Each structure stands twice: as C-alpha cells, then as structure tokens.
Amino acid sequence: MVDLSQYLPILIFLGIALALSCLFVFLPMGVSRLTGSHNPTAEKLSEYECGFPAFEDPRSQFDVNFYLIAILFIIFDLEAAFLFPWAVSLDLTGWPGWITMMIFLFELIVGFAYAWKKGALEWE
Amino acid sequence: MDFGNYLALIAPELLISISGLVLLLVAAWVGDSAARPISILAALVLGVACFMVGPALFDGASGPDTNAFAGQFRADGFAAFAKMLIYLSGIACLMIAPAFFERLGAMRAEYPILILFSVLGTGIMVSSGNLITLYIGLELNSLAAYVLASFLRNDGRSAEAGLKYFILGALASGILLYGMSLVYGFTGTTDFTLIRAAMTLELSTGALFGLIFVLAGLAFKIAAVPFHMWTPDVYEGAPTPVTTFFASAPKVAAVALTVRVSLDAFGLQADAWRQIVIFAALASIVLGALGAIGQDNLKRLLAYSSINNVGFILIGLAAGTPQGASAVLVYLAIYVVMTIGSFVAILMLRDADGNYVENIRDIAGLSRAKPLIALILAGMMLSLAGLPPMFGFWGKFVVFQAAVQADLILLAALGIAASVIGAFYYLKVVKVMFFDEPAGVVQGRSETGHWVLLIGTAIIVSPLGYLLTIPLGLLADRAAVSLSLLP
Numbered sequence: 001m002v003d004l005s006q007y008l009p010i011l012i013f014l015g016i017a018l019a020l021s022c023l024f025v026f027l028p029m030g031v032s033r034l035t036g037s038h039n040p041t042a043e044k045l046s047e048y049e050c051g052f053p054a055f056e057d058p059r060s061q062f063d064v065n066f067y068l069i070a071i072l073f074i075i076f077d078l079e080a081a082f083l084f085p086w087a088v089s090l091d092l093t094g095w096p097g098w099i100t101m102m103i104f105l106f107e108l109i110v111g112f113a114y115a116w117k118k119g120a121l122e123w124e
Numbered sequence: 125m126d127f128g129n130y131l132a133l134i135a136p137e138l139l140i141s142i143s144g145l146v147l148l149l150v151a152a153w154v155g156d157s158a159a160r161p162i163s164i165l166a167a168l169v170l171g172v173a174c175f176m177v178g179p180a181l182f183d184g185a186s187g188p189d190t191n192a193f194a195g196q197f198r199a200d201g202f203a204a205f206a207k208m209l210i211y212l213s214g215i216a217c218l219m220i221a222p223a224f225f226e227r228l229g230a231m232r233a234e235y236p237i238l239i240l241f242s243v244l245g246t247g248i249m250v251s252s253g254n255l256i257t258l259y260i261g262l263e264l265n266s267l268a269a270y271v272l273a274s275f276l277r278n279d280g281r282s283a284e285a286g287l288k289y290f291i292l293g294a295l296a297s298g299i300l301l302y303g304m305s306l307v308y309g310f311t312g313t314t315d316f317t318l319i320r321a322a323m324t325l326e327l328s329t330g331a332l333f334g335l336i337f338v339l340a341g342l343a344f345k346i347a348a349v350p351f352h353m354w355t356p357d358v359y360e361g362a363p364t365p366v367t368t369f370f371a372s373a374p375k376v377a378a379v380a381l382t383v384r385v386s387l388d389a390f391g392l393q394a395d396a397w398r399q400i401v402i403f404a405a406l407a408s409i410v411l412g413a414l415g416a417i418g419q420d421n422l423k424r425l426l427a428y429s430s431i432n433n434v435g436f437i438l439i440g441l442a443a444g445t446p447q448g449a450s451a452v453l454v455y456l457a458i459y460v461v462m463t464i465g466s467f468v469a470i471l472m473l474r475d476a477d478g479n480y481v482e483n484i485r486d487i488a489g490l491s492r493a494k495p496l497i498a499l500i501l502a503g504m505m506l507s508l509a510g511l512p513p514m515f516g517f518w519g520k521f522v523v524f525q526a527a528v529q530a531d532l533i534l535l536a537a538l539g540i541a542a543s544v545i546g547a548f549y550y551l552k553v554v555k556v557m558f559f560d561e562p563a564g565v566v567q568g569r570s571e572t573g574h575w576v577l578l579i580g581t582a583i584i585v586s587p588l589g590y591l592l593t594i595p596l597g598l599l600a601d602r603a604a605v606s607l608s609l610l611p
Binding site for chain 1: 152295332337350351
C-alpha cells in the first residue's frame with residue numbers, strides 16, 4: 001500500500017486552485033442575486049445620496065475627481081497614522097528613525113507636488 | 125556593518141528611486157513633450173545600475189557581507205544576476221515604447237517613470253531576505269504594473285487588461301499575505317534564514333498550509349498553471365511595449381524570488397514543495413502548449429508560450445540543487461532575449477494605415493513582404509520551441525540535465541515529451557509566414573531602434589549564441605552557489 005499522506009501538499013494546492021476557480025464562477029452569481037437587478041424596486045434603483053445612477057453603461061467616462069480626492073486623502077491619512085507611533089518611539093529608534101521618516105515625508109512631498117502641478121487638487 | 129556599508133549595498137536601488145522621483149518632477153513641470161528625453165535618461169539610469177551590480181555578478185558575491193539591514197536585503201550574486209537581466213529588459217522596453225505610443229498619440233512622460241519604479245520593485249523582490257521585503261518589492265512592482273497595463277486608457281481592451289490584472293493581482297497578494305502570516309505564526313519569524321532553521325525538523329500542518337499558500341501566491345505572479353488564467357487577457361489587452369515588459373522583467377523577478385524562497389526559506393522541506401512544483405511545471409507545459417493551438421492573436425499566443433516556458437523553468441527548480449538554480453538562471457537569460465525579440469518583431473508589423481497587426485492570418489506570406497522580420501520571427505519561434513540549432517535549445521538542455529542529475533528522470537522525460545506538443549503551434553506560425561498566400565497587410569517602415577533590438581536579440585538567439593554558453597554557465601553557477609544552500 002502506498003503511503004498517500006505524503007501527497008497532502010499537492011492536495012491542498014489543488015484544493016486552493018479549485019476553491020478559487022469556484023469562487024470566480026459562483027460569487028458573482030450569488031452577489032447579483034442580492035443587488036437590485038435581481039428583484040428590482042424603485043428604491044433599490046434610485047441614486048444613493050450624492051452618488052451615481054445605480055445602473056448605466058460601465059464603459060461611460062465619468063468625472064475622476066472624486067477618486068483623486070479619495071486616493072490623496074487615503075495617502076495622507078495613512079501618513080498621519082505612521083507619524084503617531086513614530087513620534088512616541090523616537091527615543092528608541094534615534095537618528096536613523098528620524099532620518100528614515102524624513103525621507104518618507106520627502107517622498108510624499110514629491111508625490112504631492114506632482115499631483116498639485118498636474119491639477120489633481122483643482123475641482124474644475 | 126554600519127549604515128554606510130548598507131547604503132553601498134543598496135546603491136542601485138537608491139539610484140533608481142532618486143532618479144525616478146527627480147524625473148517625476150521633471151515630467152510634471154515640463155509635460156509630455158519631455159517624454160523622449162525622460163525615456164533616454166531613464167534608460168541611462170538603468171545602464172548605470174547595470175554597472176553597479178556588475179561586480180557582485182562577476183565575483184558571485186555571497187556570505188554575511190552581502191546582507192544589508194539585518195538580513196532583510198541581500199545583494200548577493202544571485203540577486204545581481206537577476207537584476208542584470210531585469211535592468212537590461214527594462215532598457216529594451218524603454219527603447220521600443222516612444223515610437224509605439226507616439227503613433228497612437230498617447231506617449232506620456234509617466235511611462236518611463238512607471239517602468240523605473242516597477243524595475244525598482246522587481247530589484248527589491250530578487251534581493252529580499254525577509255518576507256516583508258519580499259512583499260514591499262512585489263507591491264511596488266505590481267502597483268506600477270497595474271497602471272502600465274491600462275496605459276492606453278481610452279482603449280477598452282487596455283482598460284480591461286488593467287482592471288483584470290489589478291483584481292487578480294490583489295487576490296494573489298492576498299493569498300501570498302495569508303501564507304506569509306501562517307508561516308510567521310508557526311515559525312515565529314519572517315526572516316528567510318530563521319524560517320529555514322525553524323523548519324529543520326518536522327513540518328506542522330499549519331506551516332505546511334503557509335508554505336503552500338506562499339507558493340500559490342508566487343505561482344500567480346509567475347503565471348504557472350493552475351494560477352495562469354489572467355495571463356492571456358492581460359498580455360493581449362496591454363499595449364505591446366508593456367506586454368514586452370510584463371513578459372520579461374517582472375517574470376524574471378518572480379521566478380528568481382520563487383527560487384530563493386523555495387531553496388532558502390523552505391530549503392529543508394524540499395519534499396513538501398517539490399511535488400507542487402513538479403505538478404505546476406508539467407501542467408504549465410501541457411496547458412501552455414494546448415492553449416496556444418487555438419489562438420489567432422499573436423500576443424495571446426506568446427502569452428501561452430510564456431506559460432509553457434515557465435513550466436520548463438520550474439523543472440529546473442524542482443531539481444532543488446544549486447545546479448538546478450543555475451539552470452533556471454540560464455533559461456531565464458535566454459528566455460528574456462527570445463521574448464523581447466518576438467515582441468519587438470510583432471511591434472514592427474503595421475498595416476497600410478499604420479495600425480498594429482496582431483492577427484496570425486494577417487502575417488500570412490510575411491516572408492515576401494518583410495523577409496528579414498519574417499526570418500527573425502521564425503528563428504524566435506524555433507528557439508522558443510527549443511529546436512537544436514537555435515539557442516533556446518540550450519536553455520531546455522541545461523534544465524533537463526539538472527533534473528536528470530537530481531534523479532528526476534521521469535519528470536525530465538515527461539517534459540521532453542510534452543515539449544513536442546508546443547512545437548506544433550510555433551511551427552504553425554512559421555508555416556503561415558513562409559508558405560501561405562501573402563495577405564499583403566503588413567506594410568510601412570520600422571524605426572531604427574526597433575531594428576537594433578531585433579537584430580541584437582536575433583544574433584544571441586541564433587546558433588552564434590552558443591559562444592555565450594560557457595560565460596553564461598559560469599556566471600549562473602556562481603550566482604546559484606551564492607544562494608547559500610548549506611543547511
């Protein structure tokens with residue numbers, strides 16, 4: 001009798017592959033049952049707060065400004081999240097820690113200057 | 125070791141990142157009219173970086189002197205070999221891009237900068253000595269690559285390629301991260317050397333799951349079966365210079381990274397990952413060959429061809445010896461040359477209106493309209509198929525040799541048998557170009573830069589390339605030994 005337990009790794013590997021491919025097929029089917037297109041009512045199809053119409057041609061071009069502002073917000077929000085632990089542990093990290101953070105801030109400033117010059121911060 | 129030494133070890137990365145940032149500001153202030161000068165400067169930067177990794181490559185640098193930042197970054201000979209390939213293919217992708225995008229009116233100054241950042245990420249990937257460094261390099265490379273894939277943003281196919289690449293790339297990163305967290309949880313460290321030490325004895329089930337998830341995530345990145353499905357769509361949809369880049373630099377980095385993780389971090393559990401690698405290798409060879417048969421788009425065909433070639437590369441990894449790692453490096457070097465040559469040849473095919481020709485039936489009878497391009501493309505196809513007079517044969521030869529010497533004779537035999545399937549569609553392209561009635565679609569002249577690259581790659585792929593076997597093998601051997609495989 002061959003010891004089949006030695007083939008456990010490959011079984012797990014194929015299991016992951018199978019699970020992922022099933023996910024690709026069945027997840028969109030499942031999700032589409034939960035959205036308005038499956039059981040439409042006037043409320044589900046109406047626009048939510050200040051957003052876009054719920055159903056329209058996905059290839060249409062839309063105003064990218066919302067996304068630019070959101071992405072820039074995330075970047076600088078995370079920068080702040082980095083700054084707090086850095087500030088309270090500066091006595092442990094010392095000068096290397098200080099210099100590293102200054103380099104990080106400088107890189108962010110370069111990106112910020114790029115976004116500013118490209119007009120990402122102007123609404124019109 | 126102090127910080128001065130560490131900074132000297134990461135000098136190529138420092139150079140690329142600083143020049144990337146400076147060129148970004150130049151791009152913002154001068155605008156798209158500076159796209160060509162910025163491309164040339166970026167190519168120069170990569171050229172200088174080649175010289176910077178040169179000493180480590182020729183000395184086969186290894187040992188503790190090559191570890192920077194407490195082992196998080198390794199500037200050893202193995203990394204230097206992969207970086208040299210990455211930088212050279214980056215230069216090639218910078219050379220072919222301006223003419224392509226200018227014809228479509230879409231050349232932007234950001235293209236060379238994105239290539240620089242992506243190359244920086246791939247360089248960090250191959251040098252990583254720690255799971256965290258690995259992930260940072262991978263994401264730096266991927267984030268730039270997602271934007272590059274949808275660079276022709278008004279083109280529906282390019283946008284689709286970018287979106288698909290982004291979603292599946294994010295999924296792959298998630299799988300990789302999950303595996304890394306399991307490995308960290310069961311070994312208590314993210315350092316490759318310490319993971320290796322922690323996995324000396326028996327492998328716990330949790331750590332086994334971690335190892336498999338890490339390999340699955342990496343299989344996504346190298347496009348090995350069963351995680352290959354994004355490749356044809358992305359390769360077809362992305363602009364051709366970007367496809368050339370995807371098929372060369374990030375592929376080299378992901379394969380080199382897989383080799384390092386498998387042989388270094390998981391090196392003492394070779395039995396656990398070897399069967400996965402063998403399965404992925406054989407499945408990639410067969411599926412890459414069968415999938416390519418029905419294709420009528422040249423870029424899709426080359427995408428399946430890259431899946432097929434990754435299979436052969438993984439046979440070298442399955443050997444699990446320094447010789448196998450050396451064979452992988454040799455194969456990678458030859459594969460990069462063949463890929464760049466084939467894509468450049470496709471890039472040079474345009475119809476009377478200046479549109480790019482991608483369909484196989486449009487290149488029918490190409491040997492009469494464009495004899496030299498047809499000849500070189502045929503040479504590339506024969507080389508990708510691994511037929512003996514061409515240099516591509518040597519790559520397959522060393523890989524199978526390594527497998528046989530590691531007592532994987534059955535695997536080598538199956539691989540050789542399966543490579544016959546692949547020969548069919550390569551030969552079909554040759555037949556269409558030389559023996560079919562001319563379609564008369566391809567016309568127009570090509571740029572000098574494209575000719576230089578095409579002829580350069582053609583000379584290496586031609587039988588003249590065998591002059592390189594000894595130096596290439598020597599460098600690859602040194603690089604493989606520097607992986608420090610001693611238990």
